[in-house]
Amino acid sequence: MTAGRRGTADHGYGRGMTLLQDQILTVSDTTAEERAQRLTAAGTAWHERIAADAGAAQLTYRVTGRGIGSVATEIRAGKHRFLVDEPAALAGDDVAASPVEYALGALVSCQVVVFRLYAQALGLTIDEIEITAEGDLDVRKLFGIDESGRAGFHDVRVKVDITGPDTAEQYEELRRVVDAHCPVLDLFANPVPTSGALV
């Protein structure tokens, strides 16, 4: 397995610029057999850890973001970092995807993980998987033009394209199981108690 590595080229950025992502991210190809072994091992390990100590099921995730540039944010999540920006129409420099696009990307990528996990559990095969998420948003609330609506997406549609040897009925059953167990889909579909505070 190949983890991310840093590029070694001298990119020669001048003063007044912030180098935000200098990691060249790669992932090696994985055979279906290797993925199956990893998923089975991961599931078994979690079952054993949680059977021994129910508290092992409780995870806290934490990310920190620093406002940079015009309206951009540099996010740190453990050893990883990524940049979020806005297009010019929202006062940004458009050097990275926007917050709501990252939210949709979180949904799509979480679905991929859970499709992998439950395909393995149900004995189904996924040769290729591609997922599109679309979200509709009315910007009038964001800009305070109309306070009656909501600020976030009022409709999200997820379209899953799987290729593989199993039947449409089996993949549809898989999709239903995935949707019942996907953390980010739950975050979209159901209210999450969220509190804010100045520190």
Next chain:
Amino acid sequence: MTAGRRGTADHGYGRGMTLLQDQILTVSDTTAEERAQRLTAAGTAWHERIAADAGAAQLTYRVTGRGIGSVATEIRAGKHRFLVDEPAALAGDDVAASPVEYALGALVSCQVVVFRLYAQALGLTIDEIEITAEGDLDVRKLFGIDESGRAGFHDVRVKVDITGPDTAEQYEELRRVVDAHCPVLDLFANPVPTSGALV
């Protein structure tokens, strides 16, 4: 303003590897005056567009993700792309942040944009802003160990650290206004109608 540019070094990746992010993302420094001009111009332009055509307020965002490697996803959002992975404990290669970390990063970065926007609208000054989001998750639902709970975060805490010349009361009022208008906070705090389908 400096948009992202591609590195030109030959990174010499061999066969069997997928180059996922070869963009070196940078954002130039922005003065407070320049940001203020951009935010004001952006807000004015949206008000004018929407006054002329209410339909201009309706935006549809779309991202597509392709499963790669073990459980990773390469996300495309317009001209931008980013990689999502999982740590080894979830069968990944840990070359990028995980889906739930991207969800928290979406929240943090959206808050930053809306703090910028409403600080400008309210005549407040933000010298520096750093936001941390923590989310608590019980993995038993994800792994099907206990079906009674929820798959996503059951609690999220957002901590906002602002430095600037205005009073604590003014920043607290700003925070309340931001939370009422932040698209991704709304996505967390309230249910979003979300449908899935195989294609």
